[in-house]
Amino acid sequence: MLDKQNNNKGSFRRVVQSLSANTAADILRYGWGKEDVISLAQGEGCAPTPDFISDATYQALKEGKTHYGPVLGQPALRQEISDYYKRVFELDVPSNRVFMTSSGTTAMHLGLTSILDTDDEVVAITPIWKNLLGAVEVAEAHTVQVPLTYDDANSAWNLDLEAVMSACTSKTKAILVVTPSNPTGWVMGTEQMKELLDFARERNIWIVSDEVYNRAVYGEVRAPSFLDVAKEDDLLMVINSFSKAWAMTGWRLGWLVGPPCAEEVIRDIALYDNMGPPTFTQFGGIKALQDGEAFIQEQMDLWQSNIDLLMKRLGTNPRVKIANPKSTFYAFFKVDGEEDCLAFTKRLIDEGGISLTPGCAFGNDCKGWVRLCFAVSEEKLNKAIDRIEKVIGVGEA
Numbered sequence: 001m002l003d004k005q006n007n008n009k010g011s012f013r014r015v016v017q018s019l020s021a022n023t024a025a026d027i028l029r030y031g032w033g034k035e036d037v038i039s040l041a042q043g044e045g046c047a048p049t050p051d052f053i054s055d056a057t058y059q060a061l062k063e064g065k066t067h068y069g070p071v072l073g074q075p076a077l078r079q080e081i082s083d084y085y086k087r088v089f090e091l092d093v094p095s096n097r098v099f100m101t102s103s104g105t106t107a108m109h110l111g112l113t114s115i116l117d118t119d120d121e122v123v124a125i126t127p128i129w130k131n132l133l134g135a136v137e138v139a140e141a142h143t144v145q146v147p148l149t150y151d152d153a154n155s156a157w158n159l160d161l162e163a164v165m166s167a168c169t170s171k172t173k174a175i176l177v178v179t180p181s182n183p184t185g186w187v188m189g190t191e192q193m194k195e196l197l198d199f200a201r202e203r204n205i206w207i208v209s210d211e212v213y214n215r216a217v218y219g220e221v222r223a224p225s226f227l228d229v230a231k232e233d234d235l236l237m238v239i240n241s242f243s244k245a246w247a248m249t250g251w252r253l254g255w256l257v258g259p260p261c262a263e264e265v266i267r268d269i270a271l272y273d274n275m276g277p278p279t280f281t282q283f284g285g286i287k288a289l290q291d292g293e294a295f296i297q298e299q300m301d302l303w304q305s306n307i308d309l310l311m312k313r314l315g316t317n318p319r320v321k322i323a324n325p326k327s328t329f330y331a332f333f334k335v336d337g338e339e340d341c342l343a344f345t346k347r348l349i350d351e352g353g354i355s356l357t358p359g360c361a362f363g364n365d366c367k368g369w370v371r372l373c374f375a376v377s378e379e380k381l382n383k384a385i386d387r388i389e390k391v392i393g394v395g396e397a
């Protein structure tokens with residue numbers, strides 16, 4: 001069967017044949033089906049979607065909200081997102097700049113498809129969630145990767161903005177930023193955003209900012225957004241999603257904020273893609289925005305106490321290099337002597353019964369690192385750390 005599939009590969013688009021490996025997905029598959037493996041490799045929380053969101057969706061289904069809807073989403077939801085930006089971000093984002101999509105991933109695909117021509121370059125700040133690089137590949141454009149640097153003295157990730165600017169050429173169509181960052185938890189500050197946007201504005205380069213984790217920043221209500229520093233007409237696309245903050249990963253509901261001139265373009269592209277997100281789920285989305293703040297806080301409290309636990313245990317292990325995550329629900333760490341992260345994550349599964357994500361999945365310069373998702377119960381996290389320690393040895397706490 002496999003041979004037959006491979007033999008037929010030549011019948012597909014050239015770009016499909018040459019897609020780079022997704023080692024994160026490979027390791028997930030490697031762990032699946034193996035007995036007694038704890039997986040902290042998937043990027044989602046353990047909580048189910050809260051009932052008040054599901055109930056609003058049942059209600060919509062019962063009311064027959066099961067027909068085709070507007071391609072760019074229900075006007076009521078687009079307006080609710082505009083109100084949400086006003087309420088939580090203190091920003092004016094009119095609803096004609098908000099385009100609903102079937103997930104943050106789809107928002108990224110639609111956004112990139114609408115701006116990239118073959119052989120354009122996208123400068124991407126890494127480590128980065130691999131699917132975003134994949135979206136660039138599928139659009140037949142190329143990624144130029146600029147890595148964050150790890151400051152050993154302060155155990156923190158930093159961005160050299162000059163390096164991003166120097167990586168831009170006449171072929172650069174977009175700069176891709178994920179802030180807050182999956183997997184490092186690094187958060188871009190407003191000053192760097194302003195500087196980068198000024199630079200991009202002068203050169204007609206798009207900024208595509210994935211802000212899917214912008215409610216998962218510790219000690220703050222929300223992370224800075226490029227929308228804080230942008231003008232309405234700037235070449236800026238901001239991607240967001242219901243997946244993480246409202247525990248709705250399986251719903252596949254996200255959005256894109258663009259300049260007013262993008263409304264028609266995204267509508268056209270979405271029309272030939274999937275004609276917009278499902279109708280009834282959007283009513284759950286409205287409810288999530290209206291009543292979701294207490295749930296977000298509840299999740300943040302659990303994740304913060306899990307960070308404390310992680311830093312107490314893994315953070316004190318003499319073999320482990322780890323930054324205290326400022327944001328997201330990921331810990332990105334390195335174990336002394338384990339340079340081959342793919343072999344290491346396989347060994348963690350085989351010898352420890354614990355599945356994590358290899359750093360090499362997040363860019364060319366991330367070899368040796370591994371990502372752990374700590375959006376789980378304290379009990380599960382403790383058990384997972386026990387298993388990691390079984391392989392790497394115990395910390396001092």
Ligand SMILES: Cc1ncc(COP(=O)(O)O)c(C=O)c1O
Nearest residue numbers: 043103104105129182212241243
């Ligand atoms: C940075 C980033 N963007 C987007 C997504 C996916 O969002 P969605 O579930 O809305 O497709 C993820 C998922 O892990 C992510 O890490």
